[in-house]
Amino acid sequence: MERLVCFAVGYLCGSFVTAEVVARIFAHKSIFELGDGNPGMANVGHELGTKVGLICLAGDILKCVAAIVISRMLFPDLGSLATGWAGLGATLGHVFPFWHHFKGGKGVTTIATTVILLNPLVGAIAAVVALVTIILSGYLSVAAVVSMAFCAVMMAVSGQMELALIYALFMLLTLYCHGSKLRGIKDGSTHRASISTKFWAMVQGGK
Numbered sequence: 001m002e003r004l005v006c007f008a009v010g011y012l013c014g015s016f017v018t019a020e021v022v023a024r025i026f027a028h029k030s031i032f033e034l035g036d037g038n039p040g041m042a043n044v045g046h047e048l049g050t051k052v053g054l055i056c057l058a059g060d061i062l063k064c065v066a067a068i069v070i071s072r073m074l075f076p077d078l079g080s081l082a083t084g085w086a087g088l089g090a091t092l093g094h095v096f097p098f099w100h101h102f103k104g105g106k107g108v109t110t111i112a113t114t115v116i117l118l119n120p121l122v123g124a125i126a127a128v129v130a131l132v133t134i135i136l137s138g139y140l141s142v143a144a145v146v147s148m149a150f151c152a153v154m155m156a157v158s159g160q161m162e163l164a165l166i167y168a169l170f171m172l173l174t175l176y177c178h179g180s181k182l183r184g185i186k187d188g189s190t191h192r193a194s195i196s197t198k199f200w201a202m203v204q205g206g207k
Helices: 002-014 018-026 041-048 050-074 080-095 108-118 120-137 140-157 161-177 179-187 194-206
Strands: none
Touching (some): 002 080, 018 041, 018 050, 050 080, 050 108, 080 108, 080 161, 108 140, 120 140, 140 161
């Protein structure tokens, strides 16, 4: 029941889609009517400018932090598990907001925030794994999935099975959110990350 409450708190906080509020204030339109319709920092920044995009990013971070702080205050004995379940709820709220027919963003910021707050060291390692994966594979979507899978395996090996489950759920959610990008790798519609292209160009140039 405690975990369910943490999850519910997270979902309610996550359902506050910052990009929608920001778009209404600065563009007087729904974010779902702007650009690619994704309620995230990238779309907001592209359509309304970098500063507005950063406001959106800050809001998405804060709603996840708020969910975690409330959950930790309600159930201090749960410790990091409260963080994990609240962060998972916040991500699902962002991706599937009840007020918009359960159609939202991709949850990148809320996942990253949760991973960092769960364990800064694991979060740092996950970031390194993601960077290496981006360079080697060339795709951000692949890196997002691999980094979550890596975290799940790390937790499982260390015997922290509930945290491993939370990371595994994040991985599945990432697969869902980035499904179109992953499928686009096969048909060539997904563009390679510039950092990977530049890295391999440098390697080739050094030969």
